Amino acid sequence: MNGPSRTIGFIGLGHMGGPMAANLVKAGHRVLGFDLVPELLATATGNGVEAAGSATAAVTAADVVLTMLPAGRHVLGLYQDGGLLAAARPGTLFVDCSTIDVADARTAHDAAVAAGMRALDAPVSGGVPGAEAATLTFMAGGAPAEFAEAEPLLAAMGRKAVHCGGAGAGQxxxxxxxxxxxxxxxxxxxxxxxxxxxxxxxxxxxxxxxxxxxxxxxxxxxxxxxxxxxxxxxxxxxxxxxxxxxxxxxxxxxxxxxxxxxxxxxxxxxxxxxxxxxxxxxxxxxxxxxxxxxxxxxxxxxxxxxxxxxxxxxxxx
Structure with a gap:
């Protein structure tokens, strides 16, 4: 395992998120997952992910929250209106692996910090084959301390992680x-x-x-x-x-x-x-x-x- 075992809330278990969550389980981490599509959640549970009843339920006990969502509006909606930031414990690290607009990434980062959390944008390259084989490349934006904390988790899902700069630099x-x-x-x-x-x-x-x-x-x-x-x-x-x-x-x-x-x-x-x-x-x-x-x-x-x-x-x- 790369680093100590963590409890991870993982939101978005589609073609990319599902295999990524499964690789975290293989690395010895506890993963609480949620997706709106029951079939995707069922597949993830078959790979060792623990099913949460809602997105907020997936993050309440998490050390780190990972999101892999279609667009910026989904990330911002879940962070704020969806209650993720309110449900998480103070100081939780939020790592967004979605590919979204740079401005949306910075808005999400600021919202997380304002709520007492820490944040990193970490979109990926490598597609579904890379997600399945844990050979993704992560491009991360945020503070060095947040990148250092997330790096062992990124290593469980990918081959390379690059700290590109401050908030939004990964996007x-x-x-x-x-x-x-x-x-x-x-x-x-x-x-x-x-x-x-x-x-x-x-x-x-x-x-x-x-x-x-x-x-x-x-x-x-x-x-x-x-x-x-x-x-x-x-x-x-x-x-x-x-x-x-x-x-x-x-x-x-x-x-x-x-x-x-x-x-x-x-x-x-x-x-x-x-x-x-x-x-x-x-x-x-x-x-x-x-x-x-x-x-x-x-x-x-x-x-x-x-x-x-x-x-x-x-x-x-």
Whole structure:
């Protein structure tokens, strides 16, 4: 176990929160969990989480409260109107792992401090596979003392935790990281579609780019075409590891920050629009790498016929 056993209140046991809570149990911690969806709560209890009757019941005996929720309004609603801050013991550490707006993260932090609590924003990168395998990366914002206290818990759920600065800095790092990811996935997908039109096999392009200057996570881990990376969602008909609507949400947060701060991030804004359109349509239930299909469908010329010979020796295939 990383550090002493703690009692943890965990609110939000979905695709990410459920496996994260289970990993805390595996590390020897007592986890009191709650989710509005009974099926998610049942799955969590099967993994050793103790079911609480309500969100407030999950936090009354907790040393640390973790939240993994869809949006800032849910975090702020639970902290204040939902009574989490009022129900917790004074000095409880609140760690929000949701991805929310930087301003909302700072508002939540201030509300927690005003209520006599301590707070850390700690969004994650790594998707559902990372949550299940405890290989997430945490980006934390808050005081050094709060980060030091939370670090053993983050280590039980992930591979790396980075203290990025004060309140909201974790969310700032998350949206910057995911802007890079969204832009790079579009670039990799565009390259594969162009390669198809030029007669390149997926494997040939991968073999070159993965060991050359085009190498990136979107290519070598989450390759958007089936074949070269057997574990990528492309080989499972784009069943989500990181769902397109979540990428659209994160890029929307990044786009808001870009506009607010006057940054000329043309690629980031274009990626935000592409993913918003994709998530609202064909990508609603697909992995974010499935955007390659949209780009392929938009191509004006059909791909050439498959090669009839092996380029390595010139013989008939």
């Amino acid at each position: 700032a790092a998350k949206i910057c990281n995911n802007m890079i990811l969204g832009v790079s996935m579009i670039a990799v997908s565009e390259a594969f579609v162009l390669g198809e039109r030029l007669g390149l096999s997926h494997q040939a392009l991968f073999d070159v780019a993965s060991t050359a200057s085009g190498q990136c996570w979107a290519l070598t881990v989450n390759c958007p075409v089936p074949g070269p990376v057997p574990t990528s969602p492309a080989n499972r008909d784009y069943t989500p590891g990181f769902a397109a609507p979540l990428m659209a949400k994160d890029l929307g947060l990044a786009a808001n920050a870009v506009r607010e701060h006057g940054v000329p991030a043309q690629l980031g804004l274009a990626a935000a629009q592409l993913y918003a359109d994709y998530a609202a349509g064909a990508g609603a239930r697909q992995d974010f790498s499935g955007i390659v299909r949209t780009l392929r469908d938009a191509a004006t010329a059909p791909p050439p016929a498959e090669p009839t010979s092996d380029p390595k020796d010139g013989t008939a295939a």
